[in-house]
Amino acid sequence: MTQTCKAIRVYAYGGPEVLSYEDVDVGTPQDGQIRVRHTAIGLNYIDIYMRTGLYPLTLPSPIGMEGAGIVEELGPNVTDLKVGDRVAYASQPPGSYAEQRLIAADRVVKIPDAIPDETAATMMLQGLTAQYLLRQTYVVQPGDTILMHAAAGGVGLIVCQWAKHLGATVIGTVGSAKKAELAKAHGCHHTILYQQENFKDRVLELTNGQGVNVVYDSIGKDTFMNSLECLKKRGTLVTFGNSSGPVPAFEPALLGKKGSLYLTRPTLFDYINTRENLSKMAAELFDIVASGTVKIEVNQRYALKDVAQAHVDLEARKTTGSTVIVP
Ligand code: NDP
Numbered sequence: 001m002t003q004t005c006k007a008i009r010v011y012a013y014g015g016p017e018v019l020s021y022e023d024v025d026v027g028t029p030q031d032g033q034i035r036v037r038h039t040a041i042g043l044n045y046i047d048i049y050m051r052t053g054l055y056p057l058t059l060p061s062p063i064g065m066e067g068a069g070i071v072e073e074l075g076p077n078v079t080d081l082k083v084g085d086r087v088a089y090a091s092q093p094p095g096s097y098a099e100q101r102l103i104a105a106d107r108v109v110k111i112p113d114a115i116p117d118e119t120a121a122t123m124m125l126q127g128l129t130a131q132y133l134l135r136q137t138y139v140v141q142p143g144d145t146i147l148m149h150a151a152a153g154g155v156g157l158i159v160c161q162w163a164k165h166l167g168a169t170v171i172g173t174v175g176s177a178k179k180a181e182l183a184k185a186h187g188c189h190h191t192i193l194y195q196q197e198n199f200k201d202r203v204l205e206l207t208n209g210q211g212v213n214v215v216y217d218s219i220g221k222d223t224f225m226n227s228l229e230c231l232k233k234r235g236t237l238v239t240f241g242n243s244s245g246p247v248p249a250f251e252p253a254l255l256g257k258k259g260s261l262y263l264t265r266p267t268l269f270d271y272i273n274t275r276e277n278l279s280k281m282a283a284e285l286f287d288i289v290a291s292g293t294v295k296i297e298v299n300q301r302y303a304l305k306d307v308a309q310a311h312v313d314l315e316a317r318k319t320t321g322s323t324v325i326v327p
Helices: 045-052 117-137 154-165 177-185 199-206 225-231 251-257 275-289 305-315
Strands: 003-008 019-025 033-042 066-074 086-090 100-104 145-148 169-174 191-192 213-216 231-239 260-266 298-303 320-324
Touching: 003 213, 003 305, 019 305, 033 045, 033 086, 045 305, 086 117, 086 177, 100 225, 117 177, 117 231, 117 275, 117 298, 117 320, 145 154, 154 169, 154 177, 169 177, 169 199, 199 225, 213 225, 225 231, 231 305, 275 305, 298 305, 305 320
Parallel strands: 145 169, 145 213, 169 191, 213 231, 231 260, 298 320
Antiparallel strands: 003 019, 033 066, 033 100, 033 320, 066 086
């Protein structure tokens, strides 16, 4: 039976005002799909790139990449799930800003009993990202020193805790003294207020002029060039986001001049591209969260109808840790 529910739709790119709260038809699960009733929805910076058109949508479009909830209906040929299962996902195409949605069954994972829905809903996209950044893109080793930008953000707090657990020394950049405290309480050994201090100078000072093994840079335009300067010879720059805007055109010969550096621009969806990869990465993430080694800090909550305010606050750098949208 077709259901209707409240959901957010985007009809044109723009500011938070383009997030339209309305009644939509959920539809009936097709082959391999399930219908999920969300209990919690995750807010991510990628939602802003999609709302503004930096990452194009097919308009009009649903929005939101992450959620957790209960399986309410199975389409044909879904064998691994049953009605009533608790599931979570970080998945394309967008559509999590909704009370209910249809989604491919092979893109969701069952949530272990030890993990509450709200935690699961906010840790999938940011936590799976932390997994691939630290364990696949550059494999962090005990004794490494890493630089994590936006260390008090959603991805940031997870990376700091996990990297410390892996035996790395963690240097984090943050936008305020309060964020510095929070990052330090989550495994960051040294914090740099990058709007007040030159972070490259501070990193070189903290590493006795050596630089770090890897920089995880999600800020983009404002930090990219200085991030390169923070690396050891043959160090790795992982540019994985554009919070300040996309990185401008860049001359690869510079990587040679700075010391045979590596540069990569990864995307989560290329790491969770198969069911096997998704399951393995999610299992590792669930284990490290269930063990208490990595805590998911849900520091903001907004009702679904108020999601525009969540976007305003995320873009204004007012949030810390993870943010849940309550359907
Ligand atoms: P965050 O919670 O980290 O929020 C973004 C933070 O970036 C802000 O809080 C702010 O922290 C910092 N920032 C610096 N400059 C700006 C600016 N000009 N405008 C806004 N914020 C700025 O978000 P998420 O954890 O959701 O995501 C972090 C980053 O990781 C994003 O860039 C996102 O796109 C990227 N990402 C990439 C993925 C991938 O696979 N490639 C997957 C997941 C996330 P402060 O005030 O401390 O500077």
